[in-house]
Amino acid sequence: LTAVVIGAGLGGLLTAAQLSLKGYKVTVLERLSIIGGRFMNIEYQGYQLSTGALHMLPHGNRGPLAQMLQKLGANVTVIPSVPMATVRIPKNVAETDYKNGFMDIPHVEFKKHLAAKNKMMMVLLTLGYKIKLIRPKEARFKSWYSRYIQDDRIDRCADSFSGWALSTTADEVTTEEMFAIFDNVYKYGGPGIVVGGCKSIIDELVRIIEENGGSVQPKKEVTGLLMQEGVCTCVLAGGEEFHADLVVSDIGHKETMEICGSDVEKLDGYAAYAEKLKAVNPSAGLKICFAIDEPLIEHGGILLTPYTRRINGMNEVTNADPNLAPPGKHLIMAHQRTALDRLDFIEEEIDLGLEDLKDLFPGKKPEILMIQVHHGRWPVNRAFSGQDFGNKTPVSNLFIVGDGAKGRGGIEVEGIALGVENAMSDIAE
Numbered sequence: 001l002t003a004v005v006i007g008a009g010l011g012g013l014l015t016a017a018q019l020s021l022k023g024y025k026v027t028v029l030e031r032l033s034i035i036g037g038r039f040m041n042i043e044y045q046g047y048q049l050s051t052g053a054l055h056m057l058p059h060g061n062r063g064p065l066a067q068m069l070q071k072l073g074a075n076v077t078v079i080p081s082v083p084m085a086t087v088r089i090p091k092n093v094a095e096t097d098y099k100n101g102f103m104d105i106p107h108v109e110f111k112k113h114l115a116a117k118n119k120m121m122m123v124l125l126t127l128g129y130k131i132k133l134i135r136p137k138e139a140r141f142k143s144w145y146s147r148y149i150q151d152d153r154i155d156r157c158a159d160s161f162s163g164w165a166l167s168t169t170a171d172e173v174t175t176e177e178m179f180a181i182f183d184n185v186y187k188y189g190g191p192g193i194v195v196g197g198c199k200s201i202i203d204e205l206v207r208i209i210e211e212n213g214g215s216v217q218p219k220k221e222v223t224g225l226l227m228q229e230g231v232c233t234c235v236l237a238g239g240e241e242f243h244a245d246l247v248v249s250d251i252g253h254k255e256t257m258e259i260c261g262s263d264v265e266k267l268d269g270y271a272a273y274a275e276k277l278k279a280v281n282p283s284a285g286l287k288i289c290f291a292i293d294e295p296l297i298e299h300g301g302i303l304l305t306p307y308t309r310r311i312n313g314m315n316e317v318t319n320a321d322p323n324l325a326p327p328g329k330h331l332i333m334a335h336q337r338t339a340l341d342r343l344d345f346i347e348e349e350i351d352l353g354l355e356d357l358k359d360l361f362p363g364k365k366p367e368i369l370m371i372q373v374h375h376g377r378w379p380v381n382r383a384f385s386g387q388d389f390g391n392k393t394p395v396s397n398l399f400i401v402g403d404g405a406k407g408r409g410g411i412e413v414e415g416i417a418l419g420v421e422n423a424m425s426d427i428a429e
């Protein structure tokens with residue numbers, strides 16, 4: 001059987017590796033001259049920057065992605081982040097920024113720094129969640145907890161976590177999805193940094209695909225899919241035709257439908273599927289990569305920064321793998337969620353992020369290496385967390401993987417791995 005995978009991002013390559021091990025003859029077609037999509041290194045002056053991800057796996061060496069890579073036989077090392085995260089809070093509880101001093105606290109000690117009444121309420125809510133007494137299906141996360149607890153510090157931290165992990169506010173995620181994310185954090189643990197960066201994973205996946213008879217072809221943009229009686233039989237790319245028994249797309253539901261042509265509109269279930277797709281939005285974000293001669297964060301985990309204007313958090317990846325920067329240099333990647341209605345004012349958003357750096361590291365002189373804006377067709381997430389759409393399409397042998405088809409509660413690439421697992425079950429049906 002032949003399988004064609006559209007797009008050589010992480011989702012496409014994970015699926016291609018699985019299919020090639022199952023005996024499919026796999027061809028991966030990639031529009032760009034580079035492989036890996038938003039999960040690839042960009043080498044810049046000896047620093048390993050990236051096309052998207054911050055070299056971090058949300059559940060480190062125990063999560064769904066690490067487990068999947070291990071089963072595939074990929075030789076990748078992920079260094080667990082200890083502690084998982086620290087939170088930078090102002091020294092004085094009444095302050096709303098960092099100008100008069102701050103301290104970094106382990107995230108597990110966050111409750112200690114709340115007023116007594118709110119501390120008690122948070123303990124009760126956490127307990128209710130853990131024993132599954134509280135499982136609201138309706139409502140957005142912040143709207144839900146605000147019924148029980150009003151606290152500026154909690155609001156800021158919830159937004160900081162959501163902004164960092166999902167590129168959304170805490171009110172753009174459903175409570176159900178946020179609880180599924182917490183479940184996964186308890187189940188799999190905290191993040192980790194990939195030694196060598198994202199590229200190490202991509203290189204291993206390409207190796208596995210090629211060793212199993214598959215091919216990964218850059219500069220092959222898929223422009224059309226030919227259908228016969230509701231089945232996709234052929235993929236068109238770069239003037240060539242690729243026969244396919246199975247087609248897997250890593251470019252998102254909407255973009256895949258665009259290349260399907262009008263034949264797909266006649267299929268059963270298409271109208272309802274297309275209507276539901278209208279509600280899906282990509283999330284946007286801004287990344288500032290900077291370097292300095294001394295360590296600024298004391299660990300390789302996440303520094304959450306809830307009292308900034310824009311930056312949600314950052315990681316100092318060289319604390320886990322010093323080779324991600326030239327000798328003696330430290331590489332830090334800061335992320336800030338960008339509201340979709342602020343994309344037209346992106347210069348202002350960049351300036352606000354740069355102002356944040358001055359408050360976060362007073363007296364220090366970081367060297368800005370690269371600032372990247374991610375939105376539209378190169379977003380942080382192709383679907384806001386919780387808006388993911390499953391892997392099936394109205395075309396019976398066409399499946400979607402990647403970050404528009406993540407598994408439940410899966411943060412970023414962990415969601416991609418969970419989604420690929422679901423897709424493999426759908427394909428086997």
Ligand code: FAD
Pocket residue numbers: 006007008009010011012029030031032035036037038039051052053054055056057058220221222223250251285286287335374378379380381401402403404411412413414416
């Ligand atoms: P993509 O990587 O977008 O792959 C799709 C591929 O399809 C691309 O290579 C594209 O060029 C190709 N393509 C598109 N159209 C066509 C066509 N017509 N024909 C052929 N090919 C086509 N996740 C984490 O887990 N940890 C992090 O630290 C992290 N940080 C992030 C920070 C930022 C700023 C961003 C932007 C993302 C971050 N993510 C992170 C998310 C993670 O990078 C993405 O979820 C993941 O890389 C998406 O992979 P994908 O395979 O779904 O899509």
